[in-house]
Amino acid sequence: MELAYTPEQQAFRAEVRAWMAAHVPPEPLKTLEGREGYDQHVAWERTLASGNWGMVTWPEAYGGRGLDLIRWLIFEEEYWRAGAPLRANQNGIFLLGPTIMEYGTDEQKARFLTPMAKGEVMWAQAWSEPNAGSDMAAIRSRAMRDGDDYVISGQKTWSSRAAFADWCFGLFRTEEWSQRHKGLSFILLPLDSPGVTIRPIRQLHGETGFAEIFFDEVRVPVANRIAGEGEGWAVAMATAGFERGLMLRSPARFQMAAKRLVELYRTHADTAAPGAREAVLQAWTDAEAYALNTYQVAATVMAGGHIGAEASLNKIFWSELDRALHRTAMSLLGAAAELRTLPGCEANAWLEGYIFSLSGPIYAGSNEIQRNIIAERLLGLPRKGAG
Amino acid sequence: MDFRLTLDQIELRDAVRDYLDGEHGPERLRRLDEQGGRDPAVWDGLVGMGLTGLLVPEEEGGLGLGLVEAALVAIELGRADVSEPIVDSALVAPPFLMPEERAKVAVGELKAALAHPVNPWIADLDQADILLPRQPLPDPVKLGSVDPLRRLFAPSPSTVRPERSRGARPSETEAVSASLDGSVSTSLDTNGENDILDRAALMAAAQLIGASERMLQLATEYAKQREQFGQPIGAFQAVKHLLATVAVKIEFARPLALRAAWTLQEGQPRAPVHISMAKLAAADAATLAAETAIQVHGAMGYTYEVDLHYWMKRTWALAGAWGDRAFHLRRIDDAVIGGGIAIGPDQTFESELARA
Numbered sequence: 001m002e003l004a005y006t007p008e009q010q011a012f013r014a015e016v017r018a019w020m021a022a023h024v025p026p027e028p029l030k031t032l033e034g035r036e037g038y039d040q041h042v043a044w045e046r047t048l049a050s051g052n053w054g055m056v057t058w059p060e061a062y063g064g065r066g067l068d069l070i071r072w073l074i075f076e077e078e079y080w081r082a083g084a085p086l087r088a089n090q091n092g093i094f095l096l097g098p099t100i101m102e103y104g105t106d107e108q109k110a111r112f113l114t115p116m117a118k119g120e121v122m123w124a125q126a127w128s129e130p131n132a133g134s135d136m137a138a139i140r141s142r143a144m145r146d147g148d149d150y151v152i153s154g155q156k157t158w159s160s161r162a163a164f165a166d167w168c169f170g171l172f173r174t175e176e177w178s179q180r181h182k183g184l185s186f187i188l189l190p191l192d193s194p195g196v197t198i199r200p201i202r203q204l205h206g207e208t209g210f211a212e213i214f215f216d217e218v219r220v221p222v223a224n225r226i227a228g229e230g231e232g233w234a235v236a237m238a239t240a241g242f243e244r245g246l247m248l249r250s251p252a253r254f255q256m257a258a259k260r261l262v263e264l265y266r267t268h269a270d271t272a273a274p275g276a277r278e279a280v281l282q283a284w285t286d287a288e289a290y291a292l293n294t295y296q297v298a299a300t301v302m303a304g305g306h307i308g309a310e311a312s313l314n315k316i317f318w319s320e321l322d323r324a325l326h327r328t329a330m331s332l333l334g335a336a337a338e339l340r341t342l343p344g345c346e347a348n349a350w351l352e353g354y355i356f357s358l359s360g361p362i363y364a365g366s367n368e369i370q371r372n373i374i375a376e377r378l379l380g381l382p383r384k385g386a387g
Numbered sequence: 388m389d390f391r392l393t394l395d396q397i398e399l400r401d402a403v404r405d406y407l408d409g410e411h412g413p414e415r416l417r418r419l420d421e422q423g424g425r426d427p428a429v430w431d432g433l434v435g436m437g438l439t440g441l442l443v444p445e446e447e448g449g450l451g452l453g454l455v456e457a458a459l460v461a462i463e464l465g466r467a468d469v470s471e472p473i474v475d476s477a478l479v480a481p482p483f484l485m486p487e488e489r490a491k492v493a494v495g496e497l498k499a500a501l502a503h504p505v506n507p508w509i510a511d512l513d514q515a516d517i518l519l520p521r522q523p524l525p526d527p528v529k530l531g532s533v534d535p536l537r538r539l540f541a542p543s544p545s546t547v548r549p550e551r552s553r554g555a556r557p558s559e560t561e562a563v564s565a566s567l568d569g570s571v572s573t574s575l576d577t578n579g580e581n582d583i584l585d586r587a588a589l590m591a592a593a594q595l596i597g598a599s600e601r602m603l604q605l606a607t608e609y610a611k612q613r614e615q616f617g618q619p620i621g622a623f624q625a626v627k628h629l630l631a632t633v634a635v636k637i638e639f640a641r642p643l644a645l646r647a648a649w650t651l652q653e654g655q656p657r658a659p660v661h662i663s664m665a666k667l668a669a670a671d672a673a674t675l676a677a678e679t680a681i682q683v684h685g686a687m688g689y690t691y692e693v694d695l696h697y698w699m700k701r702t703w704a705l706a707g708a709w710g711d712r713a714f715h716l717r718r719i720d721d722a723v724i725g726g727g728i729a730i731g732p733d734q735t736f737e738s739e740l741a742r743a
Binding site: 001002003004005006009013070076077078080081251252255256258259262265266277278280281284285286288289290291292293295296298299300303310313316317368370371372374375376378379380381382383384 | 388389390391392393396455603607610611618619621622624626627628630631632634635638639640641642643645646649650653664667668716719720723724730731732733734735736738
């Protein structure tokens, strides 16, 4: 154990810090969940790519810098410290990217990863269906083989930013009467393909941050399938692992939020509820614990270890931390919490953050599903429950 | 930057765990309970493992290891509910002893008891050869503990100074803030009292993590065996979710304790704050583990017949020992809200020393 950065790692931090200081937009962008804000965020993705910061852990051949996970964590720390915008392409770079890296062919890597790192192609995911949410193996959307194409029919839902994105990746049934986890394939397709209809869904905050996708005999080349036909479930589980695990929610995000919460407390100490002070300290301690745990996991992965069901511990922790942190901020704001804009601010970021934090325990597999995974796969409790 | 344990550290941890699994199981706890809590054979076994020499330099006959190793061993001692005064004597006291005293600790011939105003007791005073901070050994006046395997004694009046006990701001946080300006070094305070507290609080946190893991394991095993409605109760989601929540709590308490051990070992000014965060998280995890474990055991958990109670009571004891929740929250408060340390995503491993 050696909990100190090397001089090279410190120099890397300084490099990221200097670049962020020169490039991060001085004014916050509009929300990523609406059209105007989304376009601003895509422009930021391209700015990042111009500095070669799109995805620092990817090989240089695919638009990355070939850096290890410790540098990625340092990058993220400086990214959040600088107040840089949310990543418009998070579905692509954090979920699909690692999946293609693990399961894709060399041709697929060259074709999909580079435009992703350069911010040229934005991705949405197409997993859940109206009757397949927590029970994802219940999906029915079909992709039937016809020569060198699949013909896709069906419906996907809760697809984040599908209303704005260019491509989607998802899980489709490629074997006609297959059941549950069998006969599924992982397929990528452009959202402007003939036969695709997108119906935006208004979210809790009023913006159309996610959408339903309807497929009506959409033709997709077989070359767009990741891994073998019928192997989709295993690929999707790996993607879900990335989502719950290391990449999607880097600890710096919560450390930055906790730091802002401490500052908010200082200006509201006189009117704070008796328990608020303790909640602030708890949020800070939890954010630190999450960061330390991530460094531990990163070191394990760098040494060739794997994250399996442990990702579920992670997902529960960050999502509940995020919700508690923002709940505390709302309590500190008191009667001002409901206002969409706060004096001197374009938006009430705490309110937006609180609303968003309520989705954390639901997406990427609800926390109830995560608790089942922990109980069954880490603690070894029996799989089948009552009924 | 590498948060992995080294192979040597893993080997040490596994060796201690295996030894205690074999020699210090529940039957041992029940026997100790019947005979007053201590057994020279247990002490001799720990000495034989070399654990009393863990922190003693090699030239004084010890293993010369660091606080990370000590914390790993303390986790195992907590997992096995070891009650001999090995933590106080071998994992806390050595830096405050003379070389010849340390040599005796290494071979198991000297036991140190620790006094601090945050504790209204001194543990294992009756068998101590030395009391730290240095003072004459008072007559041991026994106090009762809820934990049948703890042996506590009334402190002498000199160790309890009302103005420094609960309610007053502890001076160690002042020392932390001061050291950040570079004006105060991390050297021992005049009588070592606060350094003793930091080390003891760190080791209490480590033991609490070990105890949490054991209680989770006991409850999980019980849930697999106990059948109701024709199936193991562990098949019910209500039970699964209780236990999963405990697993999450423990998972995120552990790295806080390891970082605290590292920063204290390296003499970093933030060590006291890191120790407080570790103690807070470990005590919370253990308290949740204890309450969940008794709930999963049902009425059996409320009996003296199920071994769970030993770890549960040790949890209650250690949660309050060496600074309770209020004490450690105040230290975090001074650092974080009070501005004693800079905070932010780039500060996780800030040592302050590197800048000098």
